[in-house]
Amino acid sequence: AQSVTQLDSQVPVFEEAPVELRCNYSSSVSVYLFWYVQYPNQGLQLLLKYLSGSTLVESINGFEAEFNKSQTSFHLRKPSVHISDTAEYFCAVSDQQGAQKLVFGQGTRLTINP
Amino acid sequence: EPEVTQTPSHQVTQMGQEVILRCVPISNHLYFYWYRQILGQKVEFLVSFYNNEISEKSEIFDDQFSVERPDGSNFTLKIRSTKLEDSAMYFCASRRESSGANVLTFGAGSRLTVL
Numbered sequence: 001a002q003s004v005t006q007l008d009s010q011v012p013v014f015e016e017a018p019v020e021l022r023c024n025y026s027s028s029v030s031v032y033l034f035w036y037v038q039y040p041n042q043g044l045q046l047l048l049k050y051l052s053g054s055t056l057v058e059s060i061n062g063f064e065a066e067f068n069k070s071q072t073s074f075h076l077r078k079p080s081v082h083i084s085d086t087a088e089y090f091c092a093v094s095d096q097q098g099a100q101k102l103v104f105g106q107g108t109r110l111t112i113n114p
Numbered sequence: 115e116p117e118v119t120q121t122p123s124h125q126v127t128q129m130g131q132e133v134i135l136r137c138v139p140i141s142n143h144l145y146f147y148w149y150r151q152i153l154g155q156k157v158e159f160l161v162s163f164y165n166n167e168i169s170e171k172s173e174i175f176d177d178q179f180s181v182e183r184p185d186g187s188n189f190t191l192k193i194r195s196t197k198l199e200d201s202a203m204y205f206c207a208s209r210r211e212s213s214g215a216n217v218l219t220f221g222a223g224s225r226l227t228v229l
Contacts, residue, residue, distance in 0.1 A: 044220040045220070092157075099169045100218075105156060
């Protein structure tokens with residue numbers, strides 16, 4: 001069985017400041033890793049994913065995450081946040097075989113202050 | 115871009131009533147899922163569905179829940195007799211099967227309020 005831990009339930013930052021949202025996972029098998037974003041009153045949108053290859057993955061809106069197998073982490077970073085980044089961010093893992101269901105972390109609420 | 119469509123967006127029901135939540139997955143997708151998110155909590159897996167049968171289900175998905183794909187396009191979640199604790203946002207997702215990895219696409223969700 002897999003599990004995902006997001007260590008911070010809320011992260012307040014000022015606009016244009018850097019941010020890191022932490023994610024650690026536990027699994028006995030190889031996994032795929034994802035970050036999903038949920039804007040207020042909306043559904044889940046894929047932000048970025050790690051499937052294989054380069055351990056550093058990037059999104060189109062400036063976020064990046066690095067897969068660290070030894071530390072079983074997949075932290076999300078952005079060097080300079082914008083007000084529009086205010087949202088809930090969910091880290092998730094899935095098996096590489098079978099139904100590949102997603103197991104989500106508890107979520108981190110990112111609040112950007114002007 | 116193809117979308118997963120869910121209806122209704124919000125449903126209010128009385129405890130004990132049956133509820134059906136509907137989803138239209140992306141047309142060439144073969145794996146289907148239901149997740150739920152109780153207000154303020156994390157997103158939880160309910161069930162996955164492939165080749166017209168349940169492939170995996172969680173402990174949450176008890177006998178009060180059922181899924182079916184009645185007409186080859188819709189994918190429904192039925193709650194037979196709703197309880198207060200069934201109040202949540204329910205998300206449908208679909209995935210295109212391939213030999214490698216592929217990604218779940220989620221719908222916007224159906225908010226269920228049980229009174």
